[in-house]
Amino acid sequence: MTGATQDAHASLLEVVGATKHYPGVLAVDDVSLSIEAGQIVGLVGKNGAGKSTLIKIIAGAEQADEGHLRLNGERLELHRPHDATVAGLAFVHQDLQDVGDLSVAENVMLGLGYPRRMGVLVDWAELRRQAADALARLEADIDPREPVGDLSAAQQRLVMIARGLVQKARLLVLDEPSASLTDEEIEHLFAVVRRLRDDGISVVYVSHRLEEIFELTERVIVMRNGRLVADEPTESLDRASLIFHIAGREHAQTAVQRRTSRGIGDRPDTETVLEVGGVSAETGVRDCSFDVRKGEILGLGGLMGSGRTELVRAVFGADRRQEGTVRVNGTPIFGRDPAESMAAGLALLPEERKTQGNIMDFSVRNNITLASLDRHRIGRRVPAPSGRSEKRAADARIGRLSIATPDDRQLVRLLSGGNQQKVVIAKWLEQGADVLIFDEPTIGVDVDGKEGIYDIMEELAAEGKAVVFISSEFSELVGVCHRVLVLSEGRIVGELEAEAVTEPAIVEICYSQH
Amino acid sequence: MSEPASPSLSRPGSGRRSKGFDLLKFVSRYGVVITLLASILIFSILNDRFLEADGIRTSLNLGSPLLMLALGLTAVLAMGDFDLSVTGLQSAAGAMVVILIVNHDWTWWLAVLAGLLLCVFAGSLNGALVSYAGMPSFITTLATGLILIGVRYEIADGRNITGSRDLPDIYRDFGVGKPEPWLELNTPVWIAAGLAILMWLLMSKTEMGRYMYAIGGNPEAARLSGINVRALRAAGFTLVGFMALFAAFTSTARSASAVADSGFSTLLGAYAAAFLGAAASKRTLFNVPGTVLGVIFLQAVDRGLILEGYSTGVRDIAKGCILLLAMAFTRLGASRQ
Numbered sequence: 039m040t041g042a043t044q045d046a047h048a049s050l051l052e053v054v055g056a057t058k059h060y061p062g063v064l065a066v067d068d069v070s071l072s073i074e075a076g077q078i079v080g081l082v083g084k085n086g087a088g089k090s091t092l093i094k095i096i097a098g099a100e101q102a103d104e105g106h107l108r109l110n111g112e113r114l115e116l117h118r119p120h121d122a123t124v125a126g127l128a129f130v131h132q133d134l135q136d137v138g139d140l141s142v143a144e145n146v147m148l149g150l151g152y153p154r155r156m157g158v159l160v161d162w163a164e165l166r167r168q169a170a171d172a173l174a175r176l177e178a179d180i181d182p183r184e185p186v187g188d189l190s191a192a193q194q195r196l197v198m199i200a201r202g203l204v205q206k207a208r209l210l211v212l213d214e215p216s217a218s219l220t221d222e223e224i225e226h227l228f229a230v231v232r233r234l235r236d237d238g239i240s241v242v243y244v245s246h247r248l249e250e251i252f253e254l255t256e257r258v259i260v261m262r263n264g265r266l267v268a269d270e271p272t273e274s275l276d277r278a279s280l281i282f283h284i285a286g287r288e289h290a291q292t293a294v295q296r297r298t299s300r301g302i303g304d305r306p307d308t309e310t311v312l313e314v315g316g317v318s319a320e321t322g323v324r325d326c327s328f329d330v331r332k333g334e335i336l337g338l339g340g341l342m343g344s345g346r347t348e349l350v351r352a353v354f355g356a357d358r359r360q361e362g363t364v365r366v367n368g369t370p371i372f373g374r375d376p377a378e379s380m381a382a383g384l385a386l387l388p389e390e391r392k393t394q395g396n397i398m399d400f401s402v403r404n405n406i407t408l409a410s411l412d413r414h415r416i417g418r419r420v421p422a423p424s425g426r427s428e429k430r431a432a433d434a435r436i437g438r439l440s441i442a443t444p445d446d447r448q449l450v451r452l453l454s455g456g457n458q459q460k461v462v463i464a465k466w467l468e469q470g471a472d473v474l475i476f477d478e479p480t481i482g483v484d485v486d487g488k489e490g491i492y493d494i495m496e497e498l499a500a501e502g503k504a505v506v507f508i509s510s511e512f513s514e515l516v517g518v519c520h521r522v523l524v525l526s527e528g529r530i531v532g533e534l535e536a537e538a539v540t541e542p543a544i545v546e547i548c549y550s551q552h
Numbered sequence: 553m554s555e556p557a558s559p560s561l562s563r564p565g566s567g568r569r570s571k572g573f574d575l576l577k578f579v580s581r582y583g584v585v586i587t588l589l590a591s592i593l594i595f596s597i598l599n600d601r602f603l604e605a606d607g608i609r610t611s612l613n614l615g616s617p618l619l620m621l622a623l624g625l626t627a628v629l630a631m632g633d634f635d636l637s638v639t640g641l642q643s644a645a646g647a648m649v650v651i652l653i654v655n656h657d658w659t660w661w662l663a664v665l666a667g668l669l670l671c672v673f674a675g676s677l678n679g680a681l682v683s684y685a686g687m688p689s690f691i692t693t694l695a696t697g698l699i700l701i702g703v704r705y706e707i708a709d710g711r712n713i714t715g716s717r718d719l720p721d722i723y724r725d726f727g728v729g730k731p732e733p734w735l736e737l738n739t740p741v742w743i744a745a746g747l748a749i750l751m752w753l754l755m756s757k758t759e760m761g762r763y764m765y766a767i768g769g770n771p772e773a774a775r776l777s778g779i780n781v782r783a784l785r786a787a788g789f790t791l792v793g794f795m796a797l798f799a800a801f802t803s804t805a806r807s808a809s810a811v812a813d814s815g816f817s818t819l820l821g822a823y824a825a826a827f828l829g830a831a832a833s834k835r836t837l838f839n840v841p842g843t844v845l846g847v848i849f850l851q852a853v854d855r856g857l858i859l860e861g862y863s864t865g866v867r868d869i870a871k872g873c874i875l876l877l878a879m880a881f882t883r884l885g886a887s888r889q
Binding site (some may be wrong): 354356376378388394395396397399404406408411412415422423449465 | 756757759760762763765766769770772773774775776778779780833834837
């Protein structure tokens, strides 16, 4: 592993024809690339473009269905993450994976074999010394004895990079390392990355902040829909061309076609049903205000972590609000709990259908009627559900939404992901709110299913309901929404309406905020 | 059994591949019932006194307080919580009621009312700590149960309190009386049966019961569907308090004393019954008919082994093994799906 003679700019790691399928999704589609020794390469693309899956393949956390890896020209087989560590590939993930209660030194050395005395006892002094050496190379002023949980986000990332140094990594992958770092901390991070490059270590730098890509990297790889769509020297690109690669054109075209064919234009000139004023929450939502009218479909766009889910949760009362007002049909709701919002006519279809949307061990029928059980009583004042009434309602929804299930008594656990999502939708249609917030309803749903969900939202709007639609696939927003708000770092940073709703425009706002 | 979704048993040929008789599936589905029937058969062959009506009546009477406790537990278990304070509560409330009558000359019903206040208070405290303060139910109720056992020892000097002379007949009738000449069952059995029916209605026939199972299935999804998760979880612990009072009342009335006992084996018995009941149900959910079956099972095994002259220790070992076996059957079925 050490002392390998490497020519400058010889190919260190090659990915050859990597392809990875997940059920219903082609996450990585025949990607080939080569990373040279001592080079800083930027990797960019929207959420769901395939970056994370590609990184997981290189990390040995996922196996490619097709294709292979080469390290220094030799075939590299990764069966588990440990194999990648041994091969000299190190990863600093977006969500930090260190163990908060353990000290810095223990974290740096975690999984790399602690130095020992007499075979069994950990040599703590030697452990701290090795960790301190690695941290010193990064000019990180961190006490190896401190618990990692007490460090700042920037310091924790340096600890993870130090781990890579101790394992004598030749390739370091940094996934969104600058998130939640101050400008000064980012400068230090950049300095560290450049020094590593000068030492001959290759760095793959994943970021949504295009300024950082232009400042730091020598080469940029752009992924879109699982494919590698651009691999060029950074200096040959400018901001506009990079955004063009990220957003793509073919997708945007069909979305615009859908938009025009459906005649989606200005927001309807009707009364306001949902008013949100200055909402802030501990989850990172800051001073958000917007309103939605009857018959309107409002899109919420933004990158992962931009605060869209957090905003609607705070509006619905799923999370506590610190500040701000919410009114539904003029009724103020105080955000005590979801039941209060539901009584006022607000519904939230949560993002995580398994953990938040459905009771997986309930039948389809019982899930569909769960939020409106008091309408299926055996007598008006007898709080006991009538199975017959529930069945009638459930069967009707199963038919309308074409939920693929043998019958209404099938456990939701046994349905496919897309059908589970339809059950969540059925529950809230049955509940009959005036304002429905759909949080990423199309994730894991196939093309036909997606079209069906757009139709449902449009029907609801046509009935005079208001719809809020969150999606990370911006083309969906373009194809469906009258108006789109773009969020970044918990704030509403842009608003597009009518003809201005285009995918490049949304991407532009997302990426111009950093 | 009484799953919230489908109150009926497995429907014949409901979407399953019918590949003839599948022994493993059959055993994992009906293991508890089969074992119960087998034990009854074996015990009745070994000893013809096993099926004597009088003995069965005594056994049912002895099992009634256990069923009351297990019914309360079924409700909290269905919502994914534990209550380990239930026998501490029973023992403290029992001692308090008997002492108030015997040593302080309280009218019996006033003393019972005082016991009820204690139980509702302690149950609600558990509920508030777990549901509103967010403390883990297992350790919280372990602590409150320990406190209650300590209180019981302090107020009674750690001794049994006998009241065979001072407890009024009307009080004792709640333990040994036979209100209905038909069947000649003792009062506690009727009370337990009534409570079981009420709990069964609550858990499998009402909106509240549906919500309780929803909470047990996924508390976050239940909350986002507008269910008041906190209030229901807290109510479950208060319900346990009610059941503990009934158990304390009927057991002190039967023995005319409050026994100085930590109630540890009763606690395990009540949990065993509830878990056996879940293992006996199609979707392994805690449910009232299952819990009733579990109590009958444990009482039958107890009685059979007593008739064979086995000691308490052997009986506990046997019951422990049965519980393990029931869980193993259930896992066997689950792992094959």
